Every structure is written in structure tokens, then in C-alpha cells.
Amino acid sequence: MSDFWIHLLVYLVILFGFVIVSVLIFIWLERRLIGRFQLRPGPNRAGPFGLLQPIADAIKVLIKEDIIPSEADKGVFWLAPLVAFVPVMLMFAAIPFADGVMLVDLNIGILYILAVSSVTVIGIFMAGWSSNSKYSLLGAMRTIAQEVSYEIPLVLSILGVVMLTGSLSMNEIVKAQDVPFILLQPLGFFVYLSAAMAEVNRTPFDLLEAESEIIAGFHTEYSGMKFGLFYLMEYAEVLAVSAIATTLFLGGWQGPLLHPVFWFIAKVLLVFMFIIWVRATLPRLRIDQVMAFGWKFLLPLSLANLVITAFEILIAPDINTAVLIGINIAVMFGLILLFSRFYKLGGGRVSIK
Amino acid sequence: MAIKTENFILNIGPQHPSTHGVFRLRIVLDGEVITDLEPVFGYLHRGIEKLAEGRTYLQDIPFTDRLDYLGSMTNNHAYVMAVEKLAGITVPERAEYIRVILDELQRIASHLAGLGFFLNDLGALQTPLLYMFREREKIVELFDMCSGQRLNYNYYRFGGFVQDLPEEFLPALKILLDTLPGFIDEYEQLISTNEIVLIRTKGVGVLKRDLAINSSAAGPVLRASGINWDIRRNDPYSIYNRFEFDIPIAKNGDTYDRYMIRILEMRQSVRILRQAVKDLPEGEIMGKAPKLLKPPAGEVYSRIEGPKGELGFYLVSDGTDKPYRWRVRPPCLLNLSALKDMVVGWKVADLMAIFGSIDIVMGEVDR
Numbered sequence: 134m135s136d137f138w139i140h141l142l143v144y145l146v147i148l149f150g151f152v153i154v155s156v157l158i159f160i161w162l163e164r165r166l167i168g169r170f171q172l173r174p175g176p177n178r179a180g181p182f183g184l185l186q187p188i189a190d191a192i193k194v195l196i197k198e199d200i201i202p203s204e205a206d207k208g209v210f211w212l213a214p215l216v217a218f219v220p221v222m223l224m225f226a227a228i229p230f231a232d233g234v235m236l237v238d239l240n241i242g243i244l245y246i247l248a249v250s251s252v253t254v255i256g257i258f259m260a261g262w263s264s265n266s267k268y269s270l271l272g273a274m275r276t277i278a279q280e281v282s283y284e285i286p287l288v289l290s291i292l293g294v295v296m297l298t299g300s301l302s303m304n305e306i307v308k309a310q311d312v313p314f315i316l317l318q319p320l321g322f323f324v325y326l327s328a329a330m331a332e333v334n335r336t337p338f339d340l341l342e343a344e345s346e347i348i349a350g351f352h353t354e355y356s357g358m359k360f361g362l363f364y365l366m367e368y369a370e371v372l373a374v375s376a377i378a379t380t381l382f383l384g385g386w387q388g389p390l391l392h393p394v395f396w397f398i399a400k401v402l403l404v405f406m407f408i409i410w411v412r413a414t415l416p417r418l419r420i421d422q423v424m425a426f427g428w429k430f431l432l433p434l435s436l437a438n439l440v441i442t443a444f445e446i447l448i449a450p451d452i453n454t455a456v457l458i459g460i461n462i463a464v465m466f467g468l469i470l471l472f473s474r475f476y477k478l479g480g481g482r483v484s485i486k
Numbered sequence: 487m488a489i490k491t492e493n494f495i496l497n498i499g500p501q502h503p504s505t506h507g508v509f510r511l512r513i514v515l516d517g518e519v520i521t522d523l524e525p526v527f528g529y530l531h532r533g534i535e536k537l538a539e540g541r542t543y544l545q546d547i548p549f550t551d552r553l554d555y556l557g558s559m560t561n562n563h564a565y566v567m568a569v570e571k572l573a574g575i576t577v578p579e580r581a582e583y584i585r586v587i588l589d590e591l592q593r594i595a596s597h598l599a600g601l602g603f604f605l606n607d608l609g610a611l612q613t614p615l616l617y618m619f620r621e622r623e624k625i626v627e628l629f630d631m632c633s634g635q636r637l638n639y640n641y642y643r644f645g646g647f648v649q650d651l652p653e654e655f656l657p658a659l660k661i662l663l664d665t666l667p668g669f670i671d672e673y674e675q676l677i678s679t680n681e682i683v684l685i686r687t688k689g690v691g692v693l694k695r696d697l698a699i700n701s702s703a704a705g706p707v708l709r710a711s712g713i714n715w716d717i718r719r720n721d722p723y724s725i726y727n728r729f730e731f732d733i734p735i736a737k738n739g740d741t742y743d744r745y746m747i748r749i750l751e752m753r754q755s756v757r758i759l760r761q762a763v764k765d766l767p768e769g770e771i772m773g774k775a776p777k778l779l780k781p782p783a784g785e786v787y788s789r790i791e792g793p794k795g796e797l798g799f800y801l802v803s804d805g806t807d808k809p810y811r812w813r814v815r816p817p818c819l820l821n822l823s824a825l826k827d828m829v830v831g832w833k834v835a836d837l838m839a840i841f842g843s844i845d846i847v848m849g850e851v852d853r
Binding site for chain 1: 502611616689832
């Protein structure tokens, strides 16, 4: 019994430290990389290579005045950052950093992560609603529409992996990947990454806080550490999404020669850098286009992926892996090209009387 | 049971990331759809037109810099040309060539800034903006060489220029002209065929041909609606009739066309610049103009094709050294007048795209 508690306590502290430190590094990395993408050096004043910049930012956020709008619903306004932030931290409990190195090896690991992660939406909506600001309300409306619809393709894309493994445990999923599932489930990976980027509001799906439209969306009225928590939450979410993508599709901690933790972090960084790359490159979609992309494009694709995976498992269980990879990649490109021809994203002008 | 619903009135601006200064929009929303729109101007009103009446003609040149501050050179040109017409001052050949060179450089710089901010409004973070500012920076440096300023140049004088081009100007300009088309190709590659840009802009915010004429839109906004009207061709001023260039016309009048027209115009400007640099004669840069200008009593309207459209100056002289009336025809303000018809029925995100594609500068709208 006592062993369990010591493991829990030590691990909680390590996990919390890991998440906070990686978020700080991610913020630095993103600002540096985006600086480079945009032909400028990025932050380079605080410390070597600007490494202390996120710490300076954190101190600034901590000592800022905490403003609560006079018309705000104060209780909900206070609670919202916590409701949004805590589930993101909880997600890390079931992510394996190495073989069995995780807070709890739940036998329903991936289900737990999905369930917990969807609570964040409520926090964001609470923030948008309680601020009593019109921009925040618009952001909150978009939250409900976008995040709830993208939950469905997200879950369906993960189901393919679960079918291949036959287990919901994150550790078992990693162990089952002799070949990284990105090769066996390329379509699933594509759908997962698109849906996940919409879930964590990254460009081109960053409608919740579309700067050029609704200023900062749901956290327009937040300042001080409450804003800091939202900021932290966003990056922790990206970290979580990268970690899940790594675990489910990129072979998790598996890798030759080097320590598993190194491989895990390297792969997480790879996914994260891809997300930054997309952010620096693409413009934003419109709300109706985002919805159409989710319902008309990602959902059918994820269902098709599910059916194809089921067929492959049932009909040809002993097929050569190399052949299977070839078939899967061909099917992915075929389906994506086919679907992109069929659907026109978004509606046109609405006639106003 | 029907739920009672209400329209949502949203006040955008005057402080907002994509109102390009201090513009205010009062929009009525039904969900995300805009059902009504009312623009509110005047937050940057400095009374330039009245102020100009209290100063001499020469002292008024700096005011023109501060109208459309992304197009100071062309503003200078429009005003100086009006006064020259009023006082009958002739401009030497070399000065006319330099004016064309500076005008076209200013057109490219203004279009680059306008397109960059437009893409910013589309939500492309700041990447395209900063890429376009890379090229604008080179043009600004050229202007810095000749006028000593980076934003408000105050370089034109009645009859010519305050000083001749410095030695290093032409070599730097030639390097720019060699590299610029390549960079425009790069923008086209990255943006013009980008799937998201296409679905966000094609068919969005159409300004119909008739409405474009009736709202007296001008410049790229008018030409995107399919009307072949360019002052450089239809009412030639300076020495524009000596150069070969095309007037790009689009036909749909949507946001994408307004974007594309500007890209094509930059290419044509490079073409004009190449010819002007090749033919640039030696000689005087200042015509005969009195130190204290007292134009004969009378009135004049003179216009040029600025980067944003027809920029005109209407001056009334009563024979003294100060103008009696000093009036600007602001293309930015007039291009905005059809905003409601373009925006109503589209969504909030489209409003920003359409607004950005008109490319306004508040300094000129409010004056």
C-alpha cells in the first residue's frame, strides 16, 4: 500500500514538473521557430538564445493585475481556467514515457484520455459565457460548435488503432507497434492530426481566438494568472496531443539504441514542430468551412478507415506487412483525393431580407 | 415551440486588430451572419484640409504625406501636380522620369503592405506580412536614400524635387528590379494557389460592376469589378503615355480578384520602372518656380492614379500665398462606401477578409 502512495506522489511531482517545463520550452521553441519562419530572429534577449524568455513571461503574468469585469459572473469566471486546465494535466496520467513509466497503467487508458480531454471544452465555454463580453460569447459559440463536432472523427480515428491492438491500454498499444501504426493506419493518423489540431485550436482551426476577428475569443477578458492558466492549458494540450499521436501512431517510446524517454520526447517534438509549421504557413478557415470539413470530410474518412481496418483484420490477417502498408497508403491518397473532389467546403452568401 | 431569439449587435473597433487603425464598425449579427453594418469614421480626424488653408502652398506638402501614410510619394505627386497646374509651372524632363520611378515604387510598396495586411486578416498569422515587408523594406530604403525619411518623405517640390537622386540610388534600384519579379512569383506560389486562401476569397464579397461605378470606387477595387479605368491610361498625366504597360482587369469583383489585381499591378509597375530607368535623361531636376508661390486666382482639380485609386486635389486660389480651399478626393474613403453591400450576408470572418481586400489607410479616410 505505502509503495503505491510513494509511487503516486513522486510520479505526480515529476509529471507536473515535466509538463510545466516542457510547456515553457515549447513556448520558447514555437516563438523561435515562428520567428525563423517569418524571417526574424525571434526572442533572443533574455538569456542565451532567449531561453529565459518564457520564464520572464511567466513572471510578468504572475505579477499582472487580475481584472474581473464588473458584469462578469464571478464564480464561473474564477472556476473556468481551472476547469479548462486540470483535465489537460490529468491526460498525462496515462501516457507512457517508457515501458511502464506512467502514473497508472489503466486498462482503458485511451478511453480515459479522451473522456478527460473533452472536459476542457466546458471550461472554455464557461470562460466565454461568464466574461459577459460579446467577443468572448462569439468565441464560446464557436467552441461548442467546433470542439464537439471534432470529437467524433477524433475518437473514430483512434478506434482503428484500438482494433489493431485489441487493447485500450496505452502501454499495450506501444508494445504492439512492431511497425509504427502511422504506416498501417496512415488515414487514421491524418484524421487524428487534423481533428486534434481543431481540438486544441491551432491554425487553421484557431477560430476560438481568431485574433483578426474576435480579438482573443474566449479569454479576451482574462488577465493575470487566470490568463496564464489558459495559455498554459493551450500549450499543455498541444503537448498532450503530440504525446498521444506519438504513442498511438509513431511507436511511442520504442526506438533503437537510445533511452526510451529520449525517443518519446524526440517524437513529441517532431509532431509539435509539424504543428508549428502548419501554424506559420496556413490562413484560417471560416466557421462553416471548419464544420463542413469536420462533418463532411473527416467523419466519412474516419468511418471508411474503420471499415477498411476491420476488413484487413478479418479477411487477411496473415498478409505481408509491406503489402499492407502499400495498400493502406494508396487507399489513403485515393480516398482523400476522391473526397476533396466531392465536397465544397462551406456555404456562400446568406440572403438577408 | 419557437424560442425567442434576438439579433446580436457587435461593436468592432475603434481599437481592434484588423480595423487598420481606428475604424469602427457596428454590425448586427444573426449567429455568425452579418445582417446589417454601419461604418463609423472620424476617429483619426485631424482637420488636415482646414489646417492646410492656414499655411502656404509649400508648407502644405507635409500634410499630404500624412494622408495615406503608406503612399506618401504619390500623395506628394498629386498635390504638387495640382499646384503646378494652378501656377503654370513646368517640370523638367528628368524630374518627370524620377516622378514616374518613385510613383511606381510607391505603388509596389503600398500594394505589398496592403496584401500583407489582407492576408493577416485572413488569419495567416504574420508570415505573409513579414515576407512582403522584406521587399517593402528595400523600397523604403531607396526612398530613405533620396529623401532622408522612411515614411513621410516630403520629397516633391513645385517644379521638381528638393534634391537630385543620390549616386547609389540607381544601382540599388536595378538590383531590386532584377529580384522583385522572383519574389512576386514566390508569393504567387505560396498564396495564390493555396487551397484555404481560395475557399476563403473566391466569390466572397462581390462588388458588382454597376455598384462599383455608382459608389465611385477607384483603383484596384474598381478594376477587380471589370471596369477598365486607370488614370494613367484614361487621363494621362506626367509622362505615362511614353511607357508600355497593361492595365490588369478582373471580372468577378470578389475578394480574390482584388488580391490578384494588386499582384498583377506590381508586375506592370516593374515593367514601367524598367523602361523609366533605361530612358532616364540627365539634366535639371527643378523647374522655374518662385520661392514664395502666389498662384493666380482660380481653381484646379488634378488627379493621379494612386496605389489605392484616383487621388485628386481640388485647390482654390485667391491670389495670396495660401490656398483658399484645399480639398482631397480620398480613394480609401470612397472605396469603403460600398462596404455594406459587399459584406451583408457573409460571416464575421468574411467581413475581415473583404475589409482587408479594400486596402484602406485611416489617415486618408478621416484626414
